[in-house]
Amino acid sequence: MDGSVDKAPLSRAERHPEKAHRPDNPIPRKPDWIRVRAPNSPEYAETKRLMRQHGLATVCEEAACPNIGECWKHKHATFMIMGDTCTRACAFCNVATGKPGALNPHEPANIAEAVGKLGLGHVVVTSVDRDDLEDGGAGHFAQVIEALHRMAPATTIEVLTPDFMKKPGAIETVVAARPDVFNHNLETVPRLYPTIRPGARYFTSLRLLWRVKEIDPAMFTKSGLMVGLGETREEILQVMDDLRAADVDFLTIGQYLQPTPKHAALDRFWTPAEFEALATHARAKGFLMVSASPLTRSSYHAGDDFARLRAARAAQLKT
């Protein structure tokens, strides 16, 4: 273990200097169907202590995820590697933007050790964007996966990666390390990319998912969307078709929640019935697994969902 940190939380202006000049978008009151569990269980406190002790960052905290009370009660934390500072500035995201520091060479072992202590049967590892690195951080992802294979061999591994900015060989490096699930989120519909994901390109993200299946057709692929940013139902259905064309297995859809008044304005809350309808469409289009609800996030219930995903493929192969 190395690199223990316990930093004071950054102020809003420090986290998002690039958004400071933007006009305020008032945050609408959440509807009754969005209710979250307060983070106050002993397991929550224990998970937090372990993360600080190992000097690890989690997307649960950095993205201010509404599910943290529930997930951490079960010690399900999603690790965020390569620091807590992102080189991009997506309009929906609460992760801090800025110039990241050097990679911690001890991080892969620290994560594997923490996974053992948490007793995780399935782990999700994500990262900030590291466009400053020659390989976009792909090599570090591979080292984390390899450390997990070595030190926590019974744990299945899901990675949720950035697009690596099309850096040559990056996708191949991560696939070669053999995660069980390769997740990359499209996040929103192509029309909204210039405002919501200005540093990304829709077809680069889609191509990444396609490429994973080209390299290893047996690897599970997964992608996620947020709704509530102004997209239409028809646009979402088109994205589903694009993802199926890339042979993506698992689709997650959740409600966008505006982190601060400086973030992208919330357009509307989709109702639980609308999420159900989207899930029905997605299943009809052939995804092996679909999770669509207001509080669905990429890593929400990821372990249980992975077990279902494997079962769904096994059942499909039998028919």
Ligand code: SF4
């Ligand atoms: S849904 Fe994912 S990011 Fe949110 S608290 Fe749970 S594990 Fe963390």
